Amino acid sequence: MFYVGIDVAKQNHEASIINSNGKLLDKSISFSNSKAGCNKLITVLERFEANTSNVIIGMEATGHYWVSLYSYLIDLGFDVYVINPIQSDAFRKMYIRQTKNDSKDSFVVAQIMRFGQFTSTSLADEDIMALRQLSRYRLALVDECSDWKRKRIALLDQVFPEYSKLFSDTFGVTSRELLSKYPTPEDMLSIDTDTLCRFSN
Template sequence: MYYIGIDIGKRHHEAGLINDKGNHIGKTIRFANSKAGSEKLLQFINQYKLSPDNSVVGLEATGHYWLSVFSYLHKLGFKTTVFNPLQSDALRHFYIRKTKTDVSDAYLIGQVIRIDSPDETPFLEEDLLQLRHLERLRFSFVDQCSDLKRKVISLLDQVFPEYEQIFSDVFGMSSTEVLLHSPLPEDLLNIDTNKLADLLNRVSKGRYGEARALTKANQLQDSALDSFGITVGLDAFKLQIKLLLEQIKLIEDHLKTLEKAMIEISNRQKHFLTTITGISDVTACVILGEIGSISRFERPEQLVAFAGLDASVHQSGDFYSNRTRLSKRGSPYLRRALWQAAFVASYHNPALSLHYQKLRKRGKAHGTAVGAVARKLTHIIFAILRDNKPYEPRIIPE
C-alpha cells in the first residue's frame, strides 16, 4: 500500500509518496492550485502507477484551500482523508527532535495516514456545501450589522443621549424612520407634532394608534427640547447616522434573502433538527452546514470536540487545575449556533431546562450551566442525525 501526503497551501500544494514501511519514494512535487496543477498531480500519480486500489491520500484541512484538491481526488476515486493540522503537528515535532534535517510536511502527512489508518472523509454533498457557504456569509453580515448599530448608538449618545430611552428598540421600524428623517434634536423640533405623530402611526402600520402616536411624538419633542447633546459639527453626525442606517437596512435585506435560500436548501435534507426546542430553521442550517455528513463522527463526544465544547484540562505533574474552560477548537460557527440554541433551550426546552436548573441549584454559574446544556444538546443532535428521527424529550425527575 502507498500513502500520498499533500501539504495544502494557498497558491501551491506539495505531494509526497511513502510506502507501507514508511520509506520515501522519489521526490516530492510542487503543483499549483489550478487546472494545470491538477494535471501535474495526475502525472505524478501515473508515474508511480498509483490507483484507488493500492494507495490512499491524506490532506490537512488548511482553510478552504483543500476543497478543490479533495474534490479532484474524489472524482479520481481515491480514498482521501482530511484531518485537523493538530494531528500532524505531533508527528512533526517528533521529527524535529529526532532528526537534524528537515522533513517535508507532505511526507509527514503521509506518515499520519500510514500510522493512524483514519477513515475516509465523506464527500460533502452539494447542498451541504452551499449551506456552509451561505450560513458563514450570514454570520459575517450579522456581525457587520451589530458593529454598525454600535456605531449609531455611539453617535446618538453624543448628539441626542436621551433618544435611547424613548424607543424600546432603537432600530425598530418606527425609530429607524424617525432617525432617517430627523436624527438631531433640532430636526425634531422643526417638525409639526401632528405630522410626526402621523409618521409614527403610518410606519407602525397602525399599531401605535392616533392617541399613542401623538403621545410618542410629544415625548420625542420634549426630549429634544431638553437634550444635553453636543451642538458642534452636527452636519457630520447627521450624515453618519443616515449612511449607517441605510447600510444596516441593506444588510438586513441581504440577511432575509440569505436565510430564505438557506432554509430552502436545508428543507431538502429532510432533517428533524427543528423538533428540538431551541433550534430554529436558521440554526438548523448552520448545524447541517458545519457538520456535513454525520457519518464523519462515530461517537457524540467527537462531535462535541469538533464544536469546541469539550473542556480543556490543565495539568502539570501532580497539579490539576480545578478550573476548566471550553477548548474552543473546531468550528466556531457550529459552537456559536449551539451556544445560542442552548441558551434558549435552558429556559424553554422541557428536558434541557430541568438539566440547567439542576446545575444552577448545585451552585454552577449561568455560563457553566449553559455550556453543559450545549454539550447535552450536541449529543441529542448526533442521535437525531444518525437515526433520522424526530426528537422525543425524556424528562427524568430529580
C-alpha cells in the same frame, strides 16, 4: 501500494509520494491550488503508474484550503483522508531528522497514511457543507448588523441622548425614517405637529 502526503496551503500545495517500504520515490512536488495544479499532481502519479486502485492520499485539515482539492480527488475516485494536524506531531518529531527540506510535512503525512495511524475527519456531503457555509455567513451578517446598531446608538448617545426614550424600538420603521430625514435634535424641533404625525401612520 503508494502513499501520498499533501501539505496544504493557500496558494500552493506540496506532495510527497512514498512506496510500501516508506521510501520517497522522488523529491516533493509543488502544485497550485487550482485545477491545473491538481492535474499536475495526477500527471506525476501516472508517471509512477499510481492510480485510484493503488494509492492512498492524505492531507491535513488546514483551514478551508483543503476542501477543493479533497473534492476534486474524491470525484476522480481516489481514497483521500483528512487528518487533524495534532495527529501528525509525533510522526513529525520522528522523521524531522530524515528530511532536511520543506518536504518534511508532506512526507510525514504520507508515512501516517502508510502506517494507518490516524483518525480521518468525518466530512459531510456537499449539501450539508453548503448549509454550514450559509449558516456561518448568516451569523457573520447578524454580527455585522449588531455592530452597526451599536455604532448608531453610540452616535445618538453623543448628539441626542434623549432619543432612546422617544421610541419603544429605536430601530423600528418610524424611528429609522425619522432619523434619515431629521438626524439632529435641532432638525426634529423644526418639524411641525402634522408632519410628525404622518411619521407615525
